[in-house]
Amino acid sequence: MPHSKAEPKMDRKDKLFIINEVCEMKNCNKCIYFEGKKKQDVYLWVSNVPKGPSAKFLVENIHTMSELKLTGNCLKGSRPLLSFDKNFDSEPHWQLLKELFIQTFGTPNHHPKSQPFTDHVFTFSIEDNRIWFRNYQILEEDGSLAEIGPRFVLNPIRIFAGSFGGATLYQNPHYISPNDYRRALKRQKADRYTLRVEAKEAAKMRKPEITYDLDPTDLVFNTVTQEDFQKNK
Numbered sequence: 001m002p003h004s005k006a007e008p009k010m011d012r013k014d015k016l017f018i019i020n021e022v023c024e025m026k027n028c029n030k031c032i033y034f035e036g037k038k039k040q041d042v043y044l045w046v047s048n049v050p051k052g053p054s055a056k057f058l059v060e061n062i063h064t065m066s067e068l069k070l071t072g073n074c075l076k077g078s079r080p081l082l083s084f085d086k087n088f089d090s091e092p093h094w095q096l097l098k099e100l101f102i103q104t105f106g107t108p109n110h111h112p113k114s115q116p117f118t119d120h121v122f123t124f125s126i127e128d129n130r131i132w133f134r135n136y137q138i139l140e141e142d143g144s145l146a147e148i149g150p151r152f153v154l155n156p157i158r159i160f161a162g163s164f165g166g167a168t169l170y171q172n173p174h175y176i177s178p179n180d181y182r183r184a185l186k187r188q189k190a191d192r193y194t195l196r197v198e199a200k201e202a203a204k205m206r207k208p209e210i211t212y213d214l215d216p217t218d219l220v221f222n223t224v225t226q227e228d229f230q231k232n233k
Contacts, residue, residue: 041178043056065150080121120135130155
């Protein structure tokens with residue numbers, strides 16, 4: 001995004017409210033903050049600085065441009081089109097997120113670092129209570145596109161009234177934290193192991209420990225032929 005300003009990594013011990021001060025020093029009124037936890041979970045904050053609102057997401061299914069090796073490309077400093085599907089107008093919290101994305105990802109008019117043309121599209125689609133992000137290059141005026149990347153999925157967690165905090169305006173009832181998800185997977189594997197052990201024990205219980213009683217007199221009238229004698233040798 002041509003209107004963005006990068007900032008070095010924050011210390012883990014720092015409070016999120018410090019980001020508001022950093023944005024004020026950089027003369028920014030919107031902020032995108034990536035927060036990593038446990039070296040495997042990535043969270044995304046999108047905030048309207050300094051008064052809010054702000055939204056927190058869990059970033060899922062991240063695929064980078066180098067990983068996908070897609071054919072699309074765009075010029076540095078070009079302006080993106082923002083495309084939203086109709087589901088963003090269905091409920092108030094989606095409408096709020098749509099407006100927050102427009103103000104954050106949209107390049108302001110006459111920005112000094114932006115070029116006066118548009119050659120790519122940011123698409124935001126809602127599916128399974130998640131926001132799917134794609135970035136496409138505009139190939140021709142007829143609307144043909146080629147994906148540039150990256151691609152990822154945003155799982156909404158909460159929307160706050162303030163910037164990086166405050167009263168909760170919306171909480172996703174379908175959200176499951178990564179820790180709970182991993183815990184459920186471990187419990188499922190443990191249950192499968194328990195069922196396997198129980199099945200082995202049940203098989204042992206069903207297996208008879210002694211054979212049927214044989215009557216030795218049943219073998220009295222068995223005759224041994226010459227062929228049987230040669231085989232037993």
